[in-house]
Amino acid sequence: MRHRLKDVAERAGVSVKTVSNVVNGYLHVRPDTRARVEEAIAELNYRPNLSARHLRKGRTGVIALAVPELDIPYFAELARHIVTAAAEYGWTVLIDQTGGRREQERVVASGITDHLVDGLILSPLALTAEDLASLDGTPMVLLGERVEHGPADRVVIDNVTAAREITDHLIRLGRRRIAAIGAQRTDEGASARLRLAGYTEALRAAGLAYDEALVASAPAWHRADGAAAMRGLLTTGVRPDAVFCFNDTLALGALRALHEAGLRVPEDVAVVGFDDIEDGRFSVPTLSTVAPDKEQIARLAVELLANHLDGDRAAPARALKAPYRLELRESTGL
Amino acid sequence: MRHRLKDVAERAGVSVKTVSNVVNGYLHVRPDTRARVEEAIAELNYRPNLSARHLRKGRTGVIALAVPELDIPYFAELARHIVTAAAEYGWTVLIDQTGGRREQERVVASGITDHLVDGLILSPLALTAEDLASLDGTPMVLLGERVEHGPADRVVIDNVTAAREITDHLIRLGRRRIAAIGAQRTDEGASARLRLAGYTEALRAAGLAYDEALVASAPAWHRADGAAAMRGLLTTGVRPDAVFCFNDTLALGALRALHEAGLRVPEDVAVVGFDDIEDGRFSVPTLSTVAPDKEQIARLAVELLANHLDGDRAAPARALKAPYRLELRESTGL
DNA sequence: GACCACTTCTGCAACGTTGTAGAGCGGGGT
DNA sequence: ACCCCGCTCTACAACGTTGCAGAAGTGGTC
Numbered sequence: 001m002r003h004r005l006k007d008v009a010e011r012a013g014v015s016v017k018t019v020s021n022v023v024n025g026y027l028h029v030r031p032d033t034r035a036r037v038e039e040a041i042a043e044l045n046y047r048p049n050l051s052a053r054h055l056r057k058g059r060t061g062v063i064a065l066a067v068p069e070l071d072i073p074y075f076a077e078l079a080r081h082i083v084t085a086a087a088e089y090g091w092t093v094l095i096d097q098t099g100g101r102r103e104q105e106r107v108v109a110s111g112i113t114d115h116l117v118d119g120l121i122l123s124p125l126a127l128t129a130e131d132l133a134s135l136d137g138t139p140m141v142l143l144g145e146r147v148e149h150g151p152a153d154r155v156v157i158d159n160v161t162a163a164r165e166i167t168d169h170l171i172r173l174g175r176r177r178i179a180a181i182g183a184q185r186t187d188e189g190a191s192a193r194l195r196l197a198g199y200t201e202a203l204r205a206a207g208l209a210y211d212e213a214l215v216a217s218a219p220a221w222h223r224a225d226g227a228a229a230m231r232g233l234l235t236t237g238v239r240p241d242a243v244f245c246f247n248d249t250l251a252l253g254a255l256r257a258l259h260e261a262g263l264r265v266p267e268d269v270a271v272v273g274f275d276d277i278e279d280g281r282f283s284v285p286t287l288s289t290v291a292p293d294k295e296q297i298a299r300l301a302v303e304l305l306a307n308h309l310d311g312d313r314a315a316p317a318r319a320l321k322a323p324y325r326l327e328l329r330e331s332t333g334l
Numbered sequence: 335m336r337h338r339l340k341d342v343a344e345r346a347g348v349s350v351k352t353v354s355n356v357v358n359g360y361l362h363v364r365p366d367t368r369a370r371v372e373e374a375i376a377e378l379n380y381r382p383n384l385s386a387r388h389l390r391k392g393r394t395g396v397i398a399l400a401v402p403e404l405d406i407p408y409f410a411e412l413a414r415h416i417v418t419a420a421a422e423y424g425w426t427v428l429i430d431q432t433g434g435r436r437e438q439e440r441v442v443a444s445g446i447t448d449h450l451v452d453g454l455i456l457s458p459l460a461l462t463a464e465d466l467a468s469l470d471g472t473p474m475v476l477l478g479e480r481v482e483h484g485p486a487d488r489v490v491i492d493n494v495t496a497a498r499e500i501t502d503h504l505i506r507l508g509r510r511r512i513a514a515i516g517a518q519r520t521d522e523g524a525s526a527r528l529r530l531a532g533y534t535e536a537l538r539a540a541g542l543a544y545d546e547a548l549v550a551s552a553p554a555w556h557r558a559d560g561a562a563a564m565r566g567l568l569t570t571g572v573r574p575d576a577v578f579c580f581n582d583t584l585a586l587g588a589l590r591a592l593h594e595a596g597l598r599v600p601e602d603v604a605v606v607g608f609d610d611i612e613d614g615r616f617s618v619p620t621l622s623t624v625a626p627d628k629e630q631i632a633r634l635a636v637e638l639l640a641n642h643l644d645g646d647r648a649a650p651a652r653a654l655k656a657p658y659r660l661e662l663r664e665s666t667g668l
Numbered sequence: 669g670a671c672c673a674c675t676t677c678t679g680c681a682a683c684g685t686t687g688t689a690g691a692g693c694g695g696g697g698t
Numbered sequence: 699a700c701c702c703c704g705c706t707c708t709a710c711a712a713c714g715t716t717g718c719a720g721a722a723g724t725g726g727t728c
Contacts, residue, residue, distance in 0.1 A: 004714060015678050020716060028675050050450045051394065052714035054385040055683045062428070062450065069414065071612065076410040080403065083431050092450075094396070095429040097417050116384045116396065116426075116450075223616040256616045278405065282557040282590045284618045338684060349708050354686060362705055386684035389713045 003044040012040040023048060054116075062092045063305060064117040068100035068125050072222075073277040074247065075123065078143075081298035082121060089306055091118075102126035119305045139308040141301045146190040153304040154319040155297050159191055162290045162324050163198025164205075166272050167244050169288075171206045173332060175242035175270055178203070181229045181254060182246025183217040195246045195274065213238045218250060226253025234261050241269060248273035248280045251287055255331070266333040276327050285330035292324040337378040346374040357382060388450075396426045397639060398451040402434035402459050406556075407611040408581065409457065412477075415632035416455060423640055425452075436460035453639045473642045475635045480524040487638040488653040489631050493525055496624045496658050497532025498539075500606050501578050503622075505540045507666060509576035509604055512537070513548040515563045515588060516555060516580025529580045529608065547572045552584060560587025568595050575603060582607035582614045585621055589665070605665040619664035631656040 005023075009016045014037060021029055022037040029037075040046075054060040065082050067075040083093045094117060098104040105127045119139040124146040142154045170178050180199050184192040196215070203210050213236060216229035226245055230253065233240060245251035251273030258265055265271050265285050273280060276291030300320045339357075343350045348371060355363055356371040363371075374380075388394040399416050401409040417427045428451060432438040439461045453473040458480040476488045504512050514533050518526040530549070537544055547570060550563035560579055564587065567574060579585035585607030592599055599605050599619055607614060607623040614621030634654045 005716095006714080016714090017679075017716080018677060021677085024716080028677085030676065033676080049389070049714050051385040051388040052683090053716080055383070055389055055685090055713090056715045056717085058683085060385065060450070070404070070417070071407065071410045071414045073405065073407065073410070076407070077405040079429075080405045080431065083404070083429075092428065092430070094426065095413075095417075096426070097414065116394070223612065227616065252613070252616050256618060256620075259618045278557065279586070279613050282561065282586050284590060284593045286590075339686095340684080350684090351686075351709080352707060355707085358686080362707085364706065367706080383684050386713090387686080389683090389715090390685045390687085392713085 003046045004049070005046075008037065008040045008044055008046050011044065012037045059118055060116060061090060062094055062117045063302075064094045064096055064120045066096040066098050066105070066120065066122045068098055068123065070095065070097055072249065073279060074249075074275045077277060078123075078294050078298060081295050082302065085295075085298045085302040089302060091302075098125070100125035119309055121301050121305060139305060141304045141308070143297065143301060144191060145194060151317050153308060153317050155300045155304065155322055156319055157292045157297070157322050157324050159194035160198040160201070162274070162292075163195040163244070163246075164202045165198075166274070166288075166290050166326055167199045167202035168206070169326060169328070169332065170242040170244065170270055170272065171202060171208070173242070173270060176208060177211075177214065177238070177240045178208070178242040178244060179214040179216065179233050179238070179240035180244050180246070181216045181218060181226060181233075182221060182250050183215050184219075185217060192246055195244075199244055211238070214240060218246075221247045221250050223249045223253035223256070226250030227257040228253070230254040230257035231261070234258075234263075243269060243271050245271065245273045248275040248277045248287060248289055251289070251331075252279060252283055255283060255285070255287070265331050270333065271331040280329070288329045288332040289327050290324055291327040293322050297322040337380045338383070339380075342371065342374045342378055342380050345378065346371045393452055394450060395424060396428055396451045397636075398428045398430055398454045400430040400432050400439070400454065400456045402432055402457065404429065404431055406583065407613060408583075408609045411611060412457075412628050412632060415629050416636065419629075419632045419636040423636060425636075432459070434459035453643055455635050455639060473639060475638045475642070477631065477635060478525060479528060485651050487642060487651050489634045489638065489656055490653055491626045491631070491656050491658050493528035494532040494535070496608070496626075497529040497578070497580075498536045499532075500608070500622075500624050500660055501533045501536035502540070503660060503662070503666065504576040504578065504604055504606065505536060505542070507576070507604060510542060511545075511548065511572070511574045512542070512576040512578060513550065513567050513572070513574035514578050514580070515550045515552060515560060515567075516584050517549050517551040518553075519551060526580055529578075533578055545572070548574055552580075555581045555584050557583050557587035557590070560584030561591040562587070564588040564591035565595070568592075568597075577603060577605050579605065579607045582609040582611045582621060582623055585623070585665075586613060586617055589617060589619070589621070599665050600667040604667065610661050614663070617665075622660070622662045622664075622666040624658055625661040626658040627656050 005016045005019045008019045012019065014033060018033065019037050022034055050060060063086060065079060067079060070076055070079065079095060086093050105124050121141045121143065123143040127146060140152045142152050145156050145159060167178065180196060182192055183196050200210055216233050218225040218229050226249060243254055245254055251271055254271055255265060258269055263269055273287050273289040276289045280287030280289055300322055304318065304320065339350045339353045342353045346353065348367060352367065353371050356368055384394060397420060399413060401413060404410055413429060420427050439458050455475045455477065457477040461480060474486045476486050479490050479493060501512065514530060516526055517530050534544055550567050552559040552563050560583060577588055579588055585605055588605055589599060592603055597603050607621050610623045610625030614623055634656055638652065638654065
């Protein structure tokens, strides 16, 4: 049913190694021999056994991508771009869900999928620098700022500046009571911390007071958490005239809660998010947001991994910055 | 850096095979030997080489899931459930994107990932029964009704009945000019055809005329397509009082277009979708929809694959039906 | 004619694992 | 005292592939 080099070799009347040479594009094969072998390959529908090849060569042509959850739109969109970018290198992508749990992230990073993949792109939520240091070295690229001083390559965006800019946009619209949704007390929220820092910087630069009552935390960053946080802000009577949500799903939940409370967006409350997910382009109202260049993030991550695999494994860890832009839509008044 | 059975064996002072036996849970190993081996394994942080194991055993513990696009929420949510269900069998899931292109689907099905995966769960958009018949047999489970009489196991939901029921719900609300969005002329739209059939059946049963002008096609089923189709319906002056969108992203696009046209949902136009994606629970208004039991679909697909792998590979192809329910929300008036 | 360089092809060994067969040992039944 | 059985462990071969070393053939140069 499934054929091996040996079968092809017998059919073409050559040695196993010659078939291997043809398959691998070795130059010194006579054209007619090559043709005979290729014909036999086609007839038998031969495909190389990747496990055997890996065992021999140490490469599988598969890389792993580990994200917290696939049905978070940001990660789904990112995954798509990474699969596309990896395809250009001839790589297949094996996708893992970590659930954002530290243990699962450690398992993935230390290589449960190991020996099966050439490298790993990991988007950590809970992993620590010590966890990373203790690994025996699957080539790895990290996404985001969760692990700031680890030994691995990273692709990041400038969260602080981006958060400052989008907050500043709200201020320039004349908003003065600007709430933030998505703060996290745990040490797991690296992005949360940085975006909060940007928010705070923008307020300070504009001479606005930082009011703790305007900052709502969210255990996770799903729509339901955003809605709950918004409802919370509305009931405490702090009456914000704008909300910076630390990601788009939070913002979509907040939009929903504002709608339920009978408040108009952007007239009564302006809303901005972060991530530029597809949903925000079609919500009512459409959502203003920070749009990280996901395609670029994916491309950079794959390139870093490729360099790491081809080149010097002991090269110093690099952190590349991907660009972003502000995407202003209806939720801030066009 | 990376250790093998041999290294563990030397450290524990036993043979390679004994270590293998311990790793594989073989019973007849003296407790103290087992302890020594386990200690050595822990000290060296040994992990089996999956490629070598596969080469020897013919199993990798990896299955592939191929979907058209990961950033379509329905597939992302489904992927999540499949990863979870597969984990119970100790499987890792390798996710592939086909883009819905027939060639890519054929490549995946015929096994580019082949030899690396034990089986495949495929959600085909363009694949034909002939394509399938010509395959040499990676164990496979298909999702959906695209290939209706192929040789492979399938998990489906009853699209026709579900579409009839949700249309019927609109009729019972008193709506009479019910539009449909998502029809497809190409032979790729198996789901489209079945949902259109259910829609038609419901109209006929209620004695309503089928009006071609009320049926809008959509090249793909994204938000933008739904918005465009809805705008089209509004400009032709057919004035629908309800819309059945063949999936939720179409419906979210339609909601957006209705909002832009100044029409109220559900007062002026009731809207229903299909798939029950997360977004629809937080949109303004929230979206009534057909909710397929995705968890069940995932579980059934994985079980079918497991049976196929363990049992008789020549067993006749089975088609299992997964349940669904109607999820009625604001877009049909609570 | 001897030598060399290059092309074309081949056989062998090895990658890390596990199935098979069987060796060595001790205990229980006769 | 003998045999047999079950437990514990081991050696060997094989899974399909490719790197290496080299054989055989071809043609060019002195």
